[in-house]
Amino acid sequence: xxxxxKILINEDDIKNRINEAAKEVSEKYAxxxxxxxxxxxxxxxxxxxxxxxxxxxxxxxxxxxKSYYAGTQSSGEVTITKDITxxxxxxxxxxxxxxIDTGRTLAAIVEQLRKRNPLSLEVITxxxxxxxxxxxxxxxxxxxxxxxxxxxGYGLDCGEKYRNLPYIAEYSAE
Numbered sequence: 001x002x003x004x005x006k007i008l009i010n011e012d013d014i015k016n017r018i019n020e021a022a023k024e025v026s027e028k029y030a031x032x033x034x035x036x037x038x039x040x041x042x043x044x045x046x047x048x049x050x051x052x053x054x055x056x057x058x059x060x061x062x063x064x065x066k067s068y069y070a071g072t073q074s075s076g077e078v079t080i081t082k083d084i085t086x087x088x089x090x091x092x093x094x095x096x097x098x099x100i101d102t103g104r105t106l107a108a109i110v111e112q113l114r115k116r117n118p119l120s121l122e123v124i125t126x127x128x129x130x131x132x133x134x135x136x137x138x139x140x141x142x143x144x145x146x147x148x149x150x151x152x153g154y155g156l157d158c159g160e161k162y163r164n165l166p167y168i169a170e171y172s173a174e
Contacts, residue, residue: 001165003158009144009168014126014154015049017143021124022053024141025094033119034058035091037084039065039109042098045155045163046126050096061086065105078108093118098155099127103137110137127151127168144168 025034036054038047040062051060064082093113100106106123113121128142146168152158153165162171 003162003171003173004152004165005149005170005172007167007169008146008149008151009154011166014143014167018046018049019053021141021143022050022055025124026055029058029092030056033091035086035088035093035118036060036096037093037113038062038096039098039105040082041160041163042155042157043096043126046098047096050124059091063109065109078105080109080112083112088113088116088118091118092120093122095121095123097123097125097139099129099151100125100137100139100142101129101132103133103135106139107135107137126154127156 034056036047036051036058038044038060041064047060051058061084062082063080063084065078065080095106095109097106110121110123122140124141125139126143128139128145129148130145131148149170150158151168152162152171153167153169155163156168157163158171
């Protein structure tokens with residue numbers, strides 16, 4: 001496929017790690033009010049698979065924040081374009097994210113949600129790219145840590161393309 005340099009994480013490995021993480025969440029939050037908050041657009045596939053693997057009742061909601069617009073470099077500006085409207089003070093909230101790169105987006109979202117006094121708040125990310133961090137932010141759980149590659153697939157895009165790939169691949173503009 002054009003612009004796909006190599007597959008970094010295959011479909012089976014993704015599925016296995018999601019099942020492991022969902023099992024941990026199901027055990028930890030059994031009998032507790034749980035709200036999963038997906039960050040759109042990139043995390044929608046991860047959220048769909050993750051919430052189906054969770055074996056306890058949970059609610060879902062969505063936020064949208066942008067720092068990438070058309071290219072492969074973060075703009076440095078975080079804009080929350082869709083916010084959740086429900087009162088989260090009675091929930092254990094888990095933010096479901098596709099990738100943590102600079103950390104700016106998640107730091108801004110976590111700051112905003114903490115002000116709403118959830119019972120607890122944690123972040124689970126599919127991918128972590130710590131070499132790119134510009135703010136002090138780490139997920140509570142990262143399913144995979146990757147090098148400084150621009151990646152696509154499994155919800156991640158370049159210019160809104162490649163989200164439908166069932167794996168994570170390194171993207172090359174060449």
